[in-house]
Amino acid sequence: MNIFLLFGMGLFSLVFLCLYRAVFGPGVLNRIAAISAIGTKALVILLLMGFIYNRVEMFVDISMVYALLNFIGTITAAKYLEMKGEL
Amino acid sequence: MISITDDIIIRAVARILIPFIQVYALYVIMHGHHSPGGGFQGGVILGASFILYLITHGLEEAKEKMSELKAGLLSTFGILLYSGIGLLCLIMGRNYLDYGGLSTILKVVPAQARSLGILGIEIGVGITVMAIMFSVFFDISTGGILPEDEEDLGVNR
Amino acid sequence: MEITVLVQTTDRAFEILEKARDEARELLYSSAKLTSETKSLVEKREARAIFSDARQKRLAIRNFIITTFVLFAFWILLSGRFDAFHLILGIICTLLVSYLSHDLLFANIRVGDIRIRARRFFAAGPWFLGQIFSANLHVAYLALSPKMPIDPQIIRFKTKLESDISWVALANSITLTPGTITIDIREGEFFVHALDRKVAxxxxxxxxxxxxxxVFMEADHIYIQDVLDVSRIFGALK
Structure with missing residues (x-):
């Protein structure tokens, strides 16, 4: 069994813990933090998938896009809440 | 209206990150035939970089880099590039967007002409997607009312 | 009788006229002086404006060139293709991005310092890694011990750093160290949340x-380090 696959499955199960916080979490801030953490985990899972399929240079590009859009999305959500005055 | 953020960390990080995001977006557009990505994905990243600038530096400064007029012109220019290449193929006696016909203009073998043709198409798509992304975000964030219009309409916000 | 009155009135009229003439002359002189002064002031200001304009333009061009080089290095790192077609595409793209955002990357960095900063940054790296490692162990101990002896507190301190980039570097290294999180920076004052008393x-x-x-060559450390460098060079010369 591939060690990358093992680690990927472990991270995948951790995503569900974050998903619980994102769905039931009290308040908007918990949800935003949970979504951001899920994005970070998805990034690492993508890199591990690159190792599994032996196409790392391809999956690095995808994970970088994921990191950038995750960062911008979190900031945009925070800005929206700040402008709306819900904090 | 989005004003400049008073958080110094976000402003400094965005300031340093934006040029790299833009280079990365152009890399995704230009290397669409070697690695994942292409015109649409690169255009989305390029638009996201402008949106990040708008969020962190406010509407006033963002209008100097990318205004609504510029976005509209760029979106139509992208479509012009796309359809222009397609029509050029049609004029050369092939089907619409059949890039093999460009080989006589570019003076290369048809395979390379196909590669260059699809690069031009992707640049056009990227420009259009970037401009439309920015334009949509601009319209939603301002509610369609620009600050200079507010005085005319007497809107208080 | 009437003649004397007439003479007196004419005398007084002449006096008044002379006084008025003197006042008018003084006024003229002072106004001329003022105009010359303002003229010289305006000339000086124009000269200064031209000077600062030229300096700003030079700074912008230098920023443009350095940004282009940095971004082109990034492009090479991403692309990994060294045929002429992709290199020319890279040059075009980096020039475009530098034109779009040359005022962003090196907004307030003195360009000559970059090499020294990079050297000091890499020299300081192991210390930061060791700090993060020991803090990790401490936080793991806190989390795993059954009594959980945490004592959360928010501490605030005024920093002696000056530029925004060094504030951000300090804030991010505080956040990177487990147990402490930077909440806010307000005019050089840091608000940091710490997990327990030892971390704080x-x-x-x-x-x-x-x-x-x-690393960022600020505050008192510039002078101490500069003196040390100079003393080394001086010793070598001797």
Whole structure:
């Protein structure tokens, strides 16, 4: 069994813990933090998938896009809440 | 209206990150035939970089880099590039967007002409997607009312 | 009788006229002086404006060139293709991005310092890694011990750093160290959430701030380090 696959499955199960916080979490801030953490985990899972399929240079590009859009999305959500005055 | 953020960390990080995001977006557009990505994905990243600038530096400064007029012109220019290449193929006696016909203009073998043709198409798509992304975000964030219009309409916000 | 009155009135009229003439002359003189003064002031200001304009333009061009080089290195790192077609595409793209955002990357950095900063940054790297490692162990101990002896507190301190980039570097290295999170920076005042008393004490000794100040060549550390460098060169010359 591939060690990358093992680690990927472990991270995948951790995503569900974050998903619980994102769905039931009290308040908007918990949800935003949970979504951001899920994005970070998805990034690492993508890199591990690159190792599994032996196409790392391809999956690095995808994970970088994921990191950038995750960062911008979190900031945009925070800005929206700040402008709306819900904090 | 989005004003400049008073958080110094976000402003400094965005300031340093934006040029790299833009280079990365152009890399995704230009290397669409070697690695994942292409015109649409690169255009989305390029638009996201402008949106990040708008969020962190406010509407006033963002209008100097990318205004609504510029976005509209760029979106139509992208479509012009796309359809222009397609029509050029049609004029050369092939089907619409059949890039093999460009080989006589570019003076290369048809395979390379196909590669260059699809690069031009992707640049056009990227420009259009970037401009439309920015334009949509601009319209939603301002509610369609620009600050200079507010005085005319007497809107208080 | 009437003649004397007439003479007196004419005398007084002449006096008044003379006084008026003197006043008018003084007024004229002062106004001429004022105009010359304002003229010289305006000329000086124009000269200064031209000078600062030229300096700003030179700075912008230098920023443009350096941004282009940095971004082209990034492009090479991403692309990994060295045929002429992709290199020319890269040059075009980096020039476009530098034109779009040349005022962003090096907004307020003195360009000559970059090499020294990079060297000091890499020299300070192992210290930061060791700090993060020991803090990790401490936080793991806190989390795993059954009594959970945490003592959360928010501490605030005024920093001696000056530029925004060094503030951000300090804030991010505080956040990167487990147990402490930077909440806000407000006009040079840091608000930091610490997990327990030991972590807060480690932060308040200001060792990390000193390191950052050394890397970014700020505050008192410039002078000490400069004196040390100069003394070494002086010793070598001797």
């Amino acid at each position: 004490y480690d932060l308040s000794t200001g060792e990390m701030e000193d390191k950052i100040a050394h």
